[in-house]
Amino acid sequence: MITLVKHEWHQVDSQFAVELDKDKLREIYPDLDDADIDVKLKEIESGEVSVDELIADAAESQVDFEWERQYDDWWTDRKGGYEITYELGDDSSWHTPPAPPLPTKKCTQCRWEGGAHETRTAYFDKNGVELTGDVDHYDRTTDVCPMCDGALSNINPSHRCTSCDWVGSYLDVDSVWNKDRDEQNREEGDYCPECGSQVTETTGSDVEVPADNGLPEFPSEPSREALEEALDELKKEFDLMNAPKKSSKKTKK
């Protein structure tokens, strides 16, 4: 992914204020006596001596003012219109890190949670047998837990289909930005990844979240037959392990 950066060049008038008293004036004009200081104060008050002059004199005497920030007047906002520039960014452009999207899939077997793009896709032939290795032909797919191959359920849905029972996050929807660029010439909007109908946003609380819809559940628990078979295997192995021990005892005797 690429980071894009937009700059809005606003101008801000940050206002500061400070109280000017006789002590400060004495610092600025060390050569003046008290009477002259009173006169200077009046001159500044009346505008006879400009503030710019005073600031210049203070600088000359190396006297600083303890300016206190008052407020920022974003006058470009007030007046409307400001320059906008764009550029490519990088990781350092994110002063506010983007919020990680909520997980939308949850494993029904282990504690895994994550996004649809993190799941593992299992491929099946028409007899329902999972295909492994390089898969050329398959009958159907189902998304399973990347950790344990368990079946997944949907969580934190933000979007739902208006036609089928699909629910998911905005990351999973088919977004059309430009009608002319869409193969199906659909109007700009978000569409269901399952059936192509329009999706709507949901608060999440108004939907019952179905387990992965329509697809037969991935065999998560071994059948009784499979268990008995495994037990038989174990018994055979156990017997095999015991056999050499007996013979070794015999040879010792």
Ligand SMILES: [Zn+2]
């Ligand atoms: Zn799992």
Ligand SMILES: [Zn+2]
């Ligand atoms: Zn749908």
